[in-house]
Amino acid sequence: MSSKSWYALKSKAVHTRYGLTKNIQVLLQGLESFHAGIIDARELGSMVRLSPRRRESVAATIAKCARMINKDPQESKTCVDIIEMCTEILEIADRPPPIEGFPFMRLPAEIREYIVDLMVDTVFKSKGIKPSSRKVSCNCPQLEREFGSFHTPQMKALPSILGPAxxxxxxxxxxxxxxxxxxxxxxxxxxxxxxxxxxxxxxxxKVHWCGPKSARTFKKLAECDKLEGLTISISKSTLANLSPRADLMKQFFPLSYRHVRITDILGLDEILTIRGLKEVSVTHLQTRSTNLTAETDRANLSEMLAHQLKKEKGYGPLDEF
Known part of the structure; x- marks a missing residue:
């Protein structure tokens, strides 16, 4: 057995012969527990850092062993062992604590969900959110006011802070x-x-219905299985793009299409294939410029979309016939 152990020192009654204090005895015993794997370095370091008297006892013990060597050279081996043990204790106590993250993934799924829920409510105050930067280039009119500063640094950083897991x-x-x-x-x-x-x-x-990609958009939107609410905003720009059939008819029946109807717009056939929604509404993007005809179209479109889109998934448009 190595002489540099608390058990070896105690078996030789060194703590009694040298008059070691209770504090240093606790630390020497803690060092032996550390080497045995009973406690870790952080716990041993805390035993020293949290008690000024224990740190003082280490320095006092080293000084006492130095005097003992001068007084009785035969005790040099034991004194050197004690000094090395005291030095090791101080070295462990002065190590910077390891930087470890909180074991968040070990928490039950319900608690993780509750914590993330609180984080979302704290960082994102409003009920609605829009993309912070416009990553697509198109000629669609920007009729809504842009809120560039609406996305705070905390909003942008939160998903990356949580990590891929x-x-x-x-x-x-x-x-x-x-x-x-x-x-x-x-x-x-x-x-x-x-x-x-x-x-x-x-x-x-919530989306402004406009642009040459409306049909593809609503066809892709039908793939969102958990979608429950859809708010469509319409404006004069909504009437700018016609469906392929209406566009063909306009070429050969120009007089009939001098005034574009809401039923001829691009994307109407595709949006009518969406099913399983709970809330559907149609609003005017610019309410100040709304006339009676536009309001009538909005109300009728809202009623039709609510009638069709709230039907159960798998329902076909010809099932009733």
Whole structure:
């Protein structure tokens, strides 16, 4: 057995012969427990750092052993062992604590969900959110006011702080609680194509119906299995793009299409294939310039979409015939 152990010192009654204090005895015993794997370095270091008297006892013991060597050279071996043990204790106590993250993934799924839920509510105050930067280039008019400063640094940093392991949990909770607003169908299609987590988890979407990609957008939107709410904003720009059939008819029946009807717009056939929604509404993007005809079209479109889109998934348009 090594002489540099608390058990060896105690068997030789060194603590009695040298008059070692209780504090240094506790530390020497703690060092032996550390080498035996009973406690770790952090716990042993805390025993020294949290008690000034224990640190003083280490220095006093080293000084006492130095005097003992001068007084009785035969005790040199034992004194050197004690000094080395005291030095090791101080070295462990002065180590910087390891930087370790909180074992968040070890928590039960219910507690993790509750914590992420609180984080989302704390960082994202509003019920709706829109993409912070416009990553798609199109000629769709920007009729809504841009809120560039709406996305705080905390909002942008939160998903990356949580890390890839929590990405699915974060976005599942985030899209369950927040309505996502898009400036046009082109922007919505870009995010549906590039963000599978949006397609898998989004519950509520608000979008301005305009742009040449409306048909593709609503066809892709039908793949969002968890979508429950859809708010469509319409404007004069909504009438700028016609469906392929209406566009063909306009070429040969120009007089009949001098005034574009809401039933001829691009994307209407595709949006009518969406099923399983709970809330559907149609609003005017610019309420000040609304006339009676536009309001009538809005009300009728809202009624038709609610009638069709709230039907159960798998329902076909010809099932009633």
């Amino acid at each position: 929590l990405n699915h949990e974060f976005f599942r909770i985030f899209f369950r609680k927040k309505a996502v607003r898009f400036r046009c169908c082109c922007e919505l299609l870009y995010h549906l194509d590039s963000n599978p987590l949006l397609v898998q988890n989004v519950r509520d979407i």
